[in-house]
Structures are given as C-alpha cells and as structure tokens.
Amino acid sequence: MRPSREALRGPALPDPSPTRVEALVDLARSGDGEAFGALYDHYVAAIHRYLYYRVSDQVVAEDLTSETFFRALRSIESFQWQGKDFGAWLTTIARNLVTDHFKSSRSRREVVSDALPERAHPGPGPEAGALAALTSQRLVTALRQLGPEQQDCLVMRFLQGLSIAETARAMGRTEGAVKQLQLRAIRGLAKRLPEDLR
Amino acid sequence: MRPLMPTRRDELADAIDGRGLARHADVRAWVELTEAVRALPEPALRASFLSELRSDLVVASRSELSEREPEHRAHPVAAPAPRWRRLAVAAASALVVAGGGVGVVATSAAALPGELLYPVKRAAERVDLAMHSGDSAAGHILLEHAETRLAEAQELVAANSDSLVAGTLADFSADATHGADSLFTAFADSGQPADIETLRAFAASAAASLDSLAPVLPASSYEAYWAAAAAVGALDSAAVRACPSCAGGTPAITLGTFAEDLGPEVIGSGRVPDTSRPGRRTPSTPGAIAPAPPAEASEPEVPSAPLPSTSPDPSGDNGGGDDGGGATAPPDDEQRTIVPEPSSPMPSDPLPSVPLPSVPLPYLPLSEGPVPEVAVP
Structure with a gap:
C-alpha cells in the first residue's frame, strides 16, 4: 500500500516566517510535550513574577504558578488564539487563579503582606x-x-x-x-x- | 474644549513606550514612577521548584497530549527519569529561564541518542523545521536532519552504543523520506532542478556514509540499515525518474553497493552478483553473521520488495534480474512502498539467528564521475 503523500510529509508546516514562540505553540498544540516544556521555560519567570506581586506570598505564588501551567497543558489543544498571544493567554489563566484565591476563605484569613520579595541572591546589589x-x-x-x-x-x-x-x-x-x-x-x-x- | 484626560492618557502611553517625550511635567513624573515599578526586585525562583514543576509537566504531557505521529519516536518513551536526572535536565532549563536558552540548545547540538540533552536537540530540530515554511525549505531542513542522524549513527557505532544504532537509522530513513517527499513536491510545483540536484547529492553522500558504516554495524541494526539503504536507493531512483536531465543523468544508486560490504556470508544463499569491481573488504565479524530481525516482530512491514523471500520469485517485480546483469533502475512505485516506518527499538542481545533471505541483486556500478556539488543550505 503506497503511503499517502500526507502521511509522508510529516507535521503540517505553519505560515511564513513564524517566530520561535509561534512555532513552539503550534508544536505544543499538536501534541509535542517537549515544545510545551520549552514554552514553560520561556514564560515561567514572568508568570511567577505576576503572581508573586499580586498575592504577595512566595508559597501561594509557587502553587498558583504550578496550577497555571497545568491548566494550560490541559487546554492547550483547544488554544485558539494566535501563537504570539500565548503569554497573554497564560496570564489570563493566572489572573483567574488570583481572583479565585482572593475569593477563597483561605485568603480572607491571610494578612496581605507588604513585604518585599526575598532577593534571589542575598547580599549587596544595586538595590x-x-x-x-x-x-x-x-x-x-x-x-x-x-x-x-x-x-x-x-x-x-x-x-x-x-x-x-x-x-x-x-x-x-x-x-x-x-x-x-x-x-x-x-x-x-x-x-x-x-x-x-x- | 477638548477634555484634558485623553490627551494625557496617550501622552503617557506614548512616553512609556518610547514614542516621544512627555510634554507635561506631571506626565514625566508618572513615567519615572513606572520606571521605579519596573525596578522592583525580582522574586526568588527556587531552582528546585522550577525543575520539579518542569519534570512534572513533561510527565503529565505524555498522558494529557495526544501525540499525532508516534511512529516518529524511534526511541521509546521512557518511564519518568530518576530524580537526579530530572534535576539535571531542569537545571539546564533553568538556564533557559535565566539567560535565554541559547546556551542549552547550543550545548545540546552535539548530544547523541541516550544522552540527557538529546531530546532538547531533537526539539530544537522540530522548532527549526516549524520555522521554515514551503516544501523546498522544509525538504532541505529534513535532509539536514537525516544527515545528522547518520552522523549520530556513526558516533554511536564508534562508541559501541549498539542498541541505539537501529533507532537512529530508522529516524534517518524517516527524515530522508519526508525530506525527499517535500522536495519532490517543490519540484513538481516549480520545475527548478535545484531541489532534485540537492536530493541526488544527499543520496550520494548518504550512500557513501552508509557504505562506510556497513562493515562495523552491530548485528542488531542490520535490518534498520537495510531499510535505510533501501530508502536512499528509492529516493535516488525517484529523483532520476523525476528529472533525468538533472545532475548529469548519473545512474541511480542501488543496493548492490551496500550488500557487497556485508559480505556473502550475510547474503545467505550467496546470490552475489557478478561485479566488475575488485572485491570489497569482508565484514569484521566473520562467521555466521545473520542479521536478525527483532524477536518480537512489532513492525510487520519489513522492507520486502528488494529483499524477496527465499522462494524463487520469477515475476521480477522487484526489478532485479537473477544475475544482476540486465536490471536498470529499480522498479518504480512498488519500491516506494518499502520505505518503512521507523521500527521500534531492537531488543538487546542475544538475538535469535535467522538466515537472511536470498537477495537477487541488480547491480550497477556507481558512476566513477564526480557527484555534482550542490550546497545544502
């Protein structure tokens, strides 16, 4: 049986000159776990930073960061936006988690901290x-x-x-x-x- | 009178984004404030948190994501790696978070199958491919990947990593076939000889590499080797047919070249064609060399057209004369069907010894003339 041309071609190729991120999103959308890992590498710091400054707690920020990416993983195959909006999509997920966090009884008992984040590298620095x-x-x-x-x-x-x-x-x-x-x-x-x- | 606020809104937005200086003093002060916010300290990102989350996500992706083309994974999907291994890979990924990732990708470029960074290397290839649109560009990239697979196979053999050679050769066959298909499509659309010339140059170079590999191959990879040789022969013949006038009309590569290297012992019933060339070197492992198919034949579509069963096949639809004399180019479309899916990894030694079916080999000497130099971008 002659293999079809489509079967031999391999993964469908996206539109002209996509950026690296757009290429990764397309790959992740079609099931490539390594591509999702690369997207995680690209966005995790920014998402964590957003979450930290919104919830003011390192532990909660880590929990919500983790939850953000797991939710993204579960729904990436139905991600409909353009590849370049992937960061905004992740932020939407994170933002919804922040809203839920503040609504929950757990956060009402917390005192929202004004503390600055711990420095990644303690010691004298520009700040x-x-x-x-x-x-x-x-x-x-x-x-x-x-x-x-x-x-x-x-x-x-x-x-x-x-x-x-x-x-x-x-x-x-x-x-x-x-x-x-x-x-x-x-x-x-x-x-x-x-x-x-x- | 125009309301004041919209003007300041746009003045502020423009100044922040670097599209002009703020005219009003209060707007300038606000711009400075945004700079102060930007300068707030980075929250600490614990390396262990980052690495464990990454590995948890990768593990979860195996069940969450439906991989569309599992047959491309010649290396098996492993169980979750031990903790130290996960941390090591994730530490490399943390470099990506901190510094942009170029270093990790560059470091992975030399990785071999079985090494920690090999998946990163293959992922980078997939990204590269996804960033090149158009059949011609994709075809070139895929042939480059195929050449990388061959180089990896050579290094694996040199390092005695026998069990990984077969999968790598299978990946070579897949990349070579996909690349050829893209280039044929490009040629069909454009009629430009360059794509066919690239393909033929690739075929000649791949044939030479396979040629040099043959004497030192581990037995577990013979089948994948045959499939790779068949794939190269098939795409080269198809290239000649597609454009006989391209690349000076060099005769197509056939399997005869490779079979000789494995020696008559391997060919079983010894139907070695006459050759006008001096005998080649015998394989380094003499004796009952029998390329052994996998004990569990998970891939039933073993390439069979150029390797017919022992029962005499007079129909000759494999294109070979019994004596290898009269045959010209191998048969057309049937031969394409023998391009196999990459087989699953070979089981480790010891393998049962099965005599190879006899192989009537059409033989044409490779042209002694120079192969046209075509730069593969």
Whole structure:
C-alpha cells in the first residue's frame, strides 16, 4: 500500500516566517510535550513574577504558578488564539487563579503582606542602598492599596512586561481601556506615595 | 474644549513606550514612577521548584497530549527519569529561564541518542523545521536532519552504543523520506532542478556514509540499515525518474553497493552478483553473521520488495534480474512502498539467528564521475 503523500510529509508546516514562540505553540498544540516544556521555560519567570506581586506570598505564588501551567497543558489543544498571544493567554489563566484565591476563605484569613520579595541572591546589589530599599518598600505598600484591576494593569505592564495589546488580551479589555486604566493606576500610585517620592 | 484626560492618557502611553517625550511635567513624573515599578526586585525562583514543576509537566504531557505521529519516536518513551536526572535536565532549563536558552540548545547540538540533552536537540530540530515554511525549505531542513542522524549513527557505532544504532537509522530513513517527499513536491510545483540536484547529492553522500558504516554495524541494526539503504536507493531512483536531465543523468544508486560490504556470508544463499569491481573488504565479524530481525516482530512491514523471500520469485517485480546483469533502475512505485516506518527499538542481545533471505541483486556500478556539488543550505 503506497503511503499517502500526507502521511509522508510529516507535521503540517505553519505560515511564513513564524517566530520561535509561534512555532513552539503550534508544536505544543499538536501534541509535542517537549515544545510545551520549552514554552514553560520561556514564560515561567514572568508568570511567577505576576503572581508573586499580586498575592504577595512566595508559597501561594509557587502553587498558583504550578496550577497555571497545568491548566494550560490541559487546554492547550483547544488554544485558539494566535501563537504570539500565548503569554497573554497564560496570564489570563493566572489572573483567574488570583481572583479565585482572593475569593477563597483561605485568603480572607491571610494578612496581605507588604513585604518585599526575598532577593534571589542575598547580599549587596544595586538595590542594597537603604534609600532604594525604602523606596521599594513604599512602592510595594502603595501598590497593594490599589484596586485589583489597577494592580493587575501595573503588574502586567511593568513587572511582567506585557505590551498594551497583550495586557488588553489578558484582561479582556480594549487597548484604549487599558491605556486609561494605566493612567489611573499610575496616578493612584503616585497619590499614595510620600510627598518626596512622587 | 477638548477634555484634558485623553490627551494625557496617550501622552503617557506614548512616553512609556518610547514614542516621544512627555510634554507635561506631571506626565514625566508618572513615567519615572513606572520606571521605579519596573525596578522592583525580582522574586526568588527556587531552582528546585522550577525543575520539579518542569519534570512534572513533561510527565503529565505524555498522558494529557495526544501525540499525532508516534511512529516518529524511534526511541521509546521512557518511564519518568530518576530524580537526579530530572534535576539535571531542569537545571539546564533553568538556564533557559535565566539567560535565554541559547546556551542549552547550543550545548545540546552535539548530544547523541541516550544522552540527557538529546531530546532538547531533537526539539530544537522540530522548532527549526516549524520555522521554515514551503516544501523546498522544509525538504532541505529534513535532509539536514537525516544527515545528522547518520552522523549520530556513526558516533554511536564508534562508541559501541549498539542498541541505539537501529533507532537512529530508522529516524534517518524517516527524515530522508519526508525530506525527499517535500522536495519532490517543490519540484513538481516549480520545475527548478535545484531541489532534485540537492536530493541526488544527499543520496550520494548518504550512500557513501552508509557504505562506510556497513562493515562495523552491530548485528542488531542490520535490518534498520537495510531499510535505510533501501530508502536512499528509492529516493535516488525517484529523483532520476523525476528529472533525468538533472545532475548529469548519473545512474541511480542501488543496493548492490551496500550488500557487497556485508559480505556473502550475510547474503545467505550467496546470490552475489557478478561485479566488475575488485572485491570489497569482508565484514569484521566473520562467521555466521545473520542479521536478525527483532524477536518480537512489532513492525510487520519489513522492507520486502528488494529483499524477496527465499522462494524463487520469477515475476521480477522487484526489478532485479537473477544475475544482476540486465536490471536498470529499480522498479518504480512498488519500491516506494518499502520505505518503512521507523521500527521500534531492537531488543538487546542475544538475538535469535535467522538466515537472511536470498537477495537477487541488480547491480550497477556507481558512476566513477564526480557527484555534482550542490550546497545544502
């Protein structure tokens, strides 16, 4: 029996000049576990950073990071967005987990911490100066006082590094709405900082 | 009057994204604030957390994801690796998280089957392939992969990693066949000889590599070797048929070249064709050399067209004359059917000894002329 041309061709090839991430997403979508592993490598730090700054707890951040990627794995074969929006999709999953976390009884009993994250490499570094540390501490405190959507916007834009378009995707809003939210959030942050730091 | 807020909204957004400086002082202050937020410390990412999560995800992916083409996995899907091994691979992955991953991929480029980073190497090849669209480009990439498989097979033989050779040769057959198919499609669409010339150059080079491998192959890989040789012969004949005027019309490679290397003992009933060339070297392992098919024949479609059963086959639809004299190019489409799926890994030694069916071999000497140099990008 002559093998069909399709059978011999191998995996379907995507559109012209996809980026590496888009290529990985296509591979993962069609069942390639190694490709999913490579996507994990690419996105895990940013997702963890978003989660940490939203829930302020290392243990919870790790739990939610893990849950984010397992959920992504389970639903990747039905991922319909373009490959380039994969990061925004992961963030959507993470964001929903944050919402659920704050709704749960567990989080209501927790005191939301204003503590800065533990440094990955303890010891003197660029932020070691006392003034810088103080600024960071106050910044985090002020951030915590903002509403969830404003926190989301600032953390996604400036700690996770998402673009306006990606943030809009992740939050289910228009780009104009995200720009407006960004403005309000920064103004809100400034208002909550001591006079000398604004 | 235009409302003030939208203007500041866009002024802020533009300044943050580097599309111009902020005109207003308050906007400039806000931009500085965003910089301060960006500079907040990175949360610590525990290496053990990262590595364990990664390995848990990879294990879960085996049941969660439905692999569409399992026949490409010539190396078996292993049970979850021991903890130290998972941590080692994940530590490599942590480098990806920290520094961009180029180093890990580069380090994996020399990995051999059985080594820790080999899956990374193959994954990088798949990404490479997915980034090249179009039949011609894909075909070139797949032939490059096939050549890499041959180089791996040579290194495995040199390192006495016998059990891994068969799977690697099977992967070679798959990549070579897929690459050839893409190039045939490209040629059918474009009519440009370059793709066929690339294919023929690949075939000649692969034939030479297989040629040099034959005397030193472990017995467990003979069957995969035959399949690889058959695949190369088939794609070369198809190339000649597709474009007889390409590449100077060199006669097609046939199996005769390879069979000689394995020696008459291997060929069983000794139907070795007449040759006008001096005898080749005998295999290094004399005696009852019998390429043994796997004890459990999990792949029933062993290449059979050029290797007919011992019962005399007068129909000659394998294209070979009994004496190897009158045969020209091997038969057409039937031969393509013999391109096998990559077989599952061979069982380890000892293998039962089964006499190889007799092989009437059509023989044509390889042209002594120079093979056209075609650069494979």
